[in-house]
Amino acid sequence: MASSSSTALKTFNIENDIVELSPQDDIYKTDMDADRKLNRESPWSQDPHYFKSCKISAVALIKMVMHARSGVPYEIMGMLQGKIVGTSLVILDSFALPVQGTETRVNAGAEATEYMVAYYQGSQTAGRPENLVGWYHSHPGYGCWLSGIDVSTQMNNQKHTDPFVAIVVDPNRTMTAGKVDIGAFRTYPENYTPPSAASSEYQSIPLSKIEDFGVHANQYYPLEVEIFKSSLETQLLDLLWNKYWVNTLSQSPLISNRAYAVSQLADLNQKLSKVQQSVTSTKASLPSSKDPKDAKQKEKEETKKKENELAKSVKDSTKIAAEAQHGLIAQVIKDVIFSIRPGSGGQVDTSQLTESMNIG
Template identity: 45%
Template sequence: MTQRFSDPDEPFRYDAEQQRAFTDKMPWKENPKYFQNVKISALALLKLVMHACAGGKLEVMGILQGKVTPNTFYVMDAFALPVEGTETRVNAGDQANSYMAQYAILSTELERPEQIVGWYHSHPGYGCWMSAIDVATQSLNQALDPYLAIVVDPVRTMSSGRVEIGAFRTYPEGYQPETSQLEYQSVPQAKFEDWGSQAHRYYKLDTTFFQSSTDKRVLTALQRKYWVNTVSTTQFLLNQDYYTKQLVELSQKMQQMSSNQAADGRGKKTAFSTLLKDAQKILSEQSTALATHVFKHALFGFH
């Protein structure tokens, strides 16, 4: 969802005294769910999504810059960290920590007012949620509040045609939420246990996007330069491995449900409902991708 301001540059106005007064009060210490909203600039979103996509099947990590206001994080910029990730995890080591410290010093010297307000990383093909390692990392970072975690899925972003992104904050140690607020996700079987076991340890913030006047000029320039390449390529062919993997996962879940004779009526109903949601998601993504492919094939004549 894109938010429009009467003055598009309003979010970029920075009052150091106001920021200091707000952070000194630390209202989030009294309310574990104090922060409810995240507003991300278009260029910051573009940078972190491009970084995630460049990582391919490997997880990548970066840092978010911006400011905090009552109940809300503003993300104005994002930069990549020199971190070597795998297909299942990514962690910031000494090199990344040194890089962050140097970046913060140089930003101050260049009189950039934005502070480091969080981190982001990618989950290629398995959704936007927090693993046990992610929760531990975010909990450690939140000791230096305020801090935000963003997860982006580049594979699902490319296959669905919309950005798959989630913004999260963890609960304090020992805090017991009444119910998990994490929305349903189509999670691969290999990740399902980790996803379910951590769902009560964090919550999701509402995410919207905005464009400054500079964002608009840069995006217009990029569109003019790359529009031919954008409209003449198709993700339907590039994401065949992902689509096949989705169908295999769905088949395995169906076989597991079919062989689970011990499940009671409620359990089977829940399992069937989950399978139905997975199937609907796969159908929606692949139908959209196929329709786009057919249209572009008719328009450009590629194969």
């Protein structure tokens, strides 16, 4: 069990590109005078793109993921403590807020605000001088991006308590993929027109969320996320990991994520039906005597748009199949390792394991 946990932790470190830093690194040094000076100058107020990255401690990451998983299928919320280093927002710790969200939204009430203030004051008393530099919440099953409510909340935070970052974690996709699905975002100031956004990596958004996703997509921008740890954090990370790993072993993604899997299939069905309707309802347009070239170009653009939508649905279906396959493999591996069959003499039968790894 211990060796399995250790191997899983190493795999987790590799999958999430966790970088080990020296305890003497500038990230861990606290200079209150320099921090106050930086806050007075506030260069981020002059440049909407001032912050380029968000560096997150592995300990803070594990705490966020465990909190997010405990809340499924509901959204959860918490706060982030850290500092500013150059153009990076550095997250050194995180703590959960006593907030009961719904499946689509979460807001902090008076009780959560009181808890946040008390926790922060206790943290200062305990010798943790890091300020509150952000908040996090979860999107169970629908990816890492900011909804309209999230954008409004983050804009308000940046207006009154900047510098501040918004982090989103998807616990469902984290469980199925093995790699933490996380995103860090900053909103633009009001009345600011951002430059044309560069094309980002495709992510599957449920059809019911696409409109909300598209409407607010130009009101914020993503930060590059980097995960780090130090040798001094290793023991604490091991303790947190043991709890995380036991939960992972005791759960089957096929069972714990079945509602998510069903919702994915239902969403894929809706998307394919929408594409089918648009294809069947489309009629070839007759060439216009005025400008046949324009008509032909318009027809090509419409065809390309439909093909693009179909290609996205194919990507979604491939992702669903891959996640189901990984869940089956994980279940077979657990069965082979932990189940002792009559007549086996306590020996592990690896034939099933070999067969499972050759699936597909």
